[in-house]
Amino acid sequence: MRTKENNQIFCDVCATLQSTRKKCKICGNRIYARKPYSLLKTLLYTLSAFIMLIPANLLDMMSSIKLTVEYPQTILGGIMWFYEEGDYFLAFIVFFASIFIPIFKILALIWLLIMAKIGKNRFSYFSTKLYKIIEFIGKYSMLDIFVVTIMTGFMQFGNLIHIEAGGAVIPFALVIIFTMLATQNFDTKLLWDEK
C-alpha cells in the first residue's frame, strides 16, 4: 500500500487508513510508513549471521565417543558420515538445511539490501518473491540442531557409545536466529519505493 503521497498510513493491526504518524487512533498500534531503520538493522543482523557462520562450520557439531575415544564431527563431517553410512536422504536433507539454506539466506539478504537501496527497478518483483522464500524457509533451518539434540538424547550407552553436542551448536543456532531477525526487520515496501 503506497500511501506516502497523501500522508496517509495503513495500520497493520486494524487495517484502517490513518493520517497520524505516531499511533493508530483506533487500535493504538504504533504505525509507520516504513519499518524504522529497516535497512540498517537487516544489514547488521546479516553481518552477525555471516560472522557466526564461520565458527558454525569450523567447530564440531557433535562428537561420538566410542569406547572412551572421542570422534568429533563438523557439520560437513556429519553429512559425509551420513553419506558413507548410506543414509543419502538424510545426508541430503542435512546438507540442504544446514549448509545450503544459511548461505543462500545470507546471499539473498545481501541482494535484497542492495535492491532496497536502489529502489524500484526491474528486479523488484523477483526480489519480493525471494523475500517470501527466505521468510518461509527460515523456520526449517534449525534441523541440524534437532538432529544433534535427538542424537545426544538417544545415544547414551555409557562407555560403549555416546554422543555429545559440540561447540558449533551455539554459533549455528545464532546464524539461524540472526538470519530470521534480519528477514523480519526487512521492509519489502522499500523494494518498490521510487527514488
Added chain:
Amino acid sequence: MKQAIKKKKSIIFIYWIIPIVAMIIAIIMLKDKYETKGKQVTIILNNVDGLNIKKSPVMFNGVKVGNIEDIKIDENNLNHFKAYLSMYKKYDYLVKKGTKFWKVSPEISLNKGIKNLGTIITGSYIEILPPKLEKKELIKLPNQYNFIALDTPPLNGIITTIKTKNSSFSIGTILVYKGIQVGEIIDKNLNDDYIYYKVLIYNKYQNLLSQDTKFIPLNSLEFQASLKDIKFTIPSLKNLITGAIKIETNKIGKPKKEYSLFIPKKILKGYKFTIISDNKLPSSLVYKGFKVGELLTSELIKNKIYNHYIIYDKYQNLINNSTLFYKLNAVELKASLNNFSLQIPDLKSAVLGGVSFITPKKIALNKKEFKVFESKNSLDEYLYKRSGAKIVTLLTKDLKFIKKDTLITYKGLTAGKVINYKYNPKTNYIEVKIRIKKPFIKLINKTTKFYTKSGVNIKAGLNGVNIQTPSVNSLVNGEISFITKENKSDNTKKFTLLNQSDLTKNNYFTINLIMNKTNGVKVGSKLKYKDFTLGSVENMIFDKNITAIIKINKKYKYLFGKNSKLYLETFQAGLNGIKNTYSIVFGSNIVLIANKNNGFKHNFTPDSINPINSYYQKGLRIVLRANSKAGLNVNSAVYYRKVKIGHIEKIKLSNTAQNVEIFLFIKPKYKNIIRTNSKFFNTGVLAIKANLLGIKIKTGTLESIIKGGVEVITPNKAGQKVENGAVFKLYDKPKEEWFEYKPKLRVGI
C-alpha cells in the same frame, strides 16, 4: 519530531553492538578451536593397518593427545607410509626431539598372550612416549616435526653395557637381582676380542646400577638352584637352558658407563679321585640331579683316560669304596603313540651329560680309582645279576607304553622291572626283557600270563580325575602285571604279552564309528550316554575312512537299536561361547542318542556334529521359514515377552533352496504358548536408526544381540495348539500392533 528522531538514533546504536559481540564470540570460539589444534607432525610408518584418517587418535598413556589427519604413501620409499598427525595444542610439549611414536594394534603372541584387545573395536592408534617425563624439562627440548615410528613399543628402562672376554649369552638372557628379573640382554656385538652386551635395566630397577654393581654369570644349573631358593616365575624355558646374569650391588656411587662381567674364582675343597674310562667323561658329577662335584683334569695314559674328579666337601660322604659310577646320558626321551615320557636328569646335564653314581653299601672311603659304567642300563644289569633275579622275555607286537623300568606287578606288589627291549626282525616281535625279583620267581611257570595294564585308563573330565589304577607310578608309566595258576617255578623263558582286555574279552562287544576325518576322536575317547560313560574307543583303523572301534560293556547292548545315533562333542569357541573345553585335552566325546528298539546296529557314522543339549529332550519342535539366516545361529534363543522359552536346534536350507528352515525347540512347559496364529520375528539385531521421521532403537537382550534370537508373539485370539513339525513364517520386523497382544495362556510348571 526532531526530538523523537534523536531518541531513536541513540537506540539504533545498540544494534551495532550485535555484530561486534558476534565477532568477539566467534573469535573466542575459533581461537579455542585453533588452540586445540597444535603441532602438525609427520611420522613414517611401516604399516598402517587399522588406522583411519581423521579418526584414529594419538594417545599418551590412554589420553587422547591428537589425531591422524592424513595418511599417504611415502614417495621416497613406497614400502613406507607417511602419517600426518595433528596434536592438541595443550599437549604440544609432548612432541619434542626424541619423542617416540609407535602403532598399537591387537597382538596375539605366545609369550605375551593377547594384548590391546580393545583396539579390535576402536581400531589401531598411535601411541607416543616423550623423552622426559616432566613438562618443565620437556619444554626446554628442541622441536622436531618429522619422526620415524618404531616397529615395537619402546623399551622402558635404561641401557648399559657389559664387557666380557669369553662368556656367551644369547639375546633375551635375563638379569636377575635377588631372584627377580630386572632386565634383559637386548643386543650383543663383538669388538676387539671383547663381547659387548647391551643390557636393558627396567625403569624401576634403575637404582641397581652403581659404582660397585657386579654382573655375575649364572649358568643354568646355578640359575635353577636359585630358582628353588626363591619363589620365582620362570620367564621362559629358554632362560632355564641359557642361564642368566645375576646382579649384586651395594648401591654405592654413580652408575658406570660400562661394566665388566664378574667371574668369581672358585676355591674347591673336597675329595679327589680318578675314574678310568675309554672316553673323556662329562665335566659334572651329578647325584640325584644335584651337582656334587666336577672334573678337574683328564689325561691319557696307555689308551685309557684318567679323569680326575673332585667331590665337594659337604657331599663327600655320598661316595665310598663301594660306589659305582655310570655315565648320565643326555635327554632320555621315549615317546610312543599313547604314552610320552621325558626323563631329564637336570637341565645342564640334559645338554652336556654328566657322571652319576650309586653307593650300595656303607663302608670306608679310601679308594682312589674307580671304574665307570657306560650307562645306567649296564649298571643295572650288573646289579641284577649280582642280586640273583630271574630274567624272562615277553613277546609283543606293540611296545605301547613299555620302556625301561616299567614295573612288573603281581597283585599290586612290585615283582620286577623291565630291563630293556629290542625288536627281532625275524619273528616280527618285540622282545621285552624283564627281571623278576627273587620272592616272585616261583610264580613264573607255563601257566603264567603277563598282561599290560594301561596307564591311560583314567576317567578324567573337567569335574575331576578319577584314577582307577592302583599306583600313581602305573598311572603315569603303565605297568605289566601277571596272573598264575600254579605255584611253582619252571624253565619257561618266553611269554606272550597280552592286553588286560584279552583276559576279560567276553564281557564286551564293539561297535564301529566310521568317519572321514578323526574329528578329535582318539584312542581312549569316551562314549557317553546321558553323561554316563558306556565305553571308550579301543582302536582306530585308518584306511579309506577312519574307523573307531568302541568297546562297550555287554549289558548296555540294548541301547544300540537300529535308529540310535552317535554324534561328536568337539571343542568349539566362538562368540556363542566356548563349548566342550575338555575335548582339547581328552579328545572328543562320542555321545549316543539311544533307541532301544529294532535290533542292534554295528556300524555308525557320526550324526551332525555338535547338536544341542536338547537333542534328546522332549518338547515342541517347529519349523520357521525365513528368507535368510539373518544373524541367527544354532542355540540362539526363542523369546516370549523376553523370556527364553526355547532355542534354535538346527538351521538348514530348504530342499528347494528358496528359503532357510530354522528348527526351533520349545521347552515343554511353554508348549502352550505357540498357536497356529503365532507370529515369529527376528529380534537379534541391535538397530539404531535415526532419520527425520523419528529415531528407532531396537534392542533385544544382550544375549540376543550377540547370539541372535527369535521372538514369538501370540495374538489375543489365540489359535489352535500346534503339533511337532508345524511350519511358520519368520518375519524380519514385528508389526507395531503385535506388542499390544496379551493373551491368557496356561504355562506348565
